[in-house]
Amino acid sequence: MKMRLFTPGPVTVPQNVVDAASAQPLYHRSPEFMALSRSVWADLQTVFQTNDPVVVLGGSGMTGIEAAMIAAHAPGEQIVILEHGRFGQRLTEIARIHGLVPHVLSVPWGESITPDLLENFLNDLLNDLLNDPLNDLRGVWFVHAETSTGVLLDAGALTSTIRARCPDAVIGMDAVTSIGIHDVKVDAWQIDMAITGIQKGLMCPPGLACVSISERAEQRLLSNPRRSYTLDLHTVLDHQRDGLFTWTPPVTLVAALNAALKRILNEGLDNVWARQAASAEIVRQGARHLGLKLFGASTSNAVTVIEHHRSNEIRRELRDVHHMLVAGGQDQLSGKVFRIGTCGSTTPTDAHEITEALHTVLTHLV
Template structure:
């Protein structure tokens, strides 16, 4: 049976029926008291999710819009910045920074390996003119989680630098306590852990980030965060927002609060462990360095098997969509998204589909059902 597509990619992620029902409501005026009430409620819930007392602003745009906004609202042309680069999205922030005339120094790691926090510390200790550390927390392209907590701790000790973090696939899946870790700017997107369709992005700014914004001279108009803050303080938006996505956001955040932050984090951790152990048991390799796999994405290295052939078989046989590798990793890895509205059944179904597809193309190395049995043991643990 076709037209029963299951998304097991890092985004867009599955959308709960409650959220879809909210999304389908008739639009209301975005300057109306009714809509202002929704803005107020969602803003309060976004602060809860970010574990912050600082501002969390909503932009109609993708996660890239939020990251670009974080960069151009806090920095000036010629500023020295450090960009972490160990995947496709780290590369993107380097490109954005250079496009705006920033003086970029990179801390790099091979794709599949985490960034070394000590390299950031060394650069920060030796240059008091650095204005920002820009990095990706959960590198979606490789399934690697970087040590944002430690890196941010070194930035906090610097006189001038702020931390600008891409948390697009970590907010709503991982514990990212903004205030506790001292992160100055956090960007995220709606189609990931938030469990709603693409179209909204979120940017959290603390007092240090707003202080930096007073000195910023980079060009901005639609992404001018001062305009967003001014209207957010009145429970509104500077431009026409995606009204129906706000309906969806309100319902999704309500679901997240019903589940609770710790339960959300524990669920994602268990799904990561079940997926990783299952993949290992069927004879495939994990691409991310041991201990640095993201709770949101598991990347699988297929060695002499064409990863695209596996993805195609899973899609054709089971209508389950897995993500492929990007750039030089195309055909060499596939990625299993397990963030957002994902439950134990989804994990077992994906593993079973991968095993069955490997068996069909004659590449299964272990007895059929090994991966499912391994995942089941993890998922059954209290």
């Protein structure tokens, strides 16, 4: 029996997306592929709710994040990173590798980063930097929805706080587990670079990263030194404006993304977000009803994190008996939580089914 994915990506891929990915590869310089690419780029702008270009490059979400960060910042620049889980730590790791100077605002896993907390942190930091006229805060980076903890930040409120104190900073947001799941407003929130993969909210097989580039971010990437060949968004953006991908792209995944975006826009973004919210809420309610404790200050509609000291046994029985795959905890949460992903093509029916399966498993476990 086929395993059903309730992991926070990859997700189950709808049939029309599977079909698109299964067609023979198009030649990446053919008019047919170039038309497909233009359609993808335009639809991504709609899903990102931005008028800025959204570039696409081969690789994972992390590829997009690394490319964005080295486009926005030159070595030696000071930036703020908000850490509330595993993926925030990765932002810091990438910043350090590229010689940036990250000031890290971190909270224990499961807690949120509130606008107040951020405002105090920025005030203190900007006061410190005042005494050092050479220094300047060049960017603020954060993860919208932490896949490791399920915590979703109030991105709109955070970006208002940032803009009020640092009008010229580049705001970078890892939106890998939020675009296509939550109502992410890249332009309204004044986010300069938002990054996603395609294997979560965009319900495709993994293998592409998408990055929005604001005018502010573009000015930076034009003036910053080129630090990579294949991660260089300057080249990628130039070529995209000519209707081309820079290097041989994963053409079948671009075709899949095209089909997925059409499906999403056909369902309607509001309906997609409502479906994702309903699915996650069913899992959350179900878990509470079963007497389980949800982990974390808030939980995104992509992934519900549930505490249990026998989480590995629960996962094993869900897999072996019910053919449903859920994720375990990462790092410090390993063995302490399990994570039920409900993004992408998941429906409320799926959410009911995993909740029922969980009920059965827990009955056995007692």
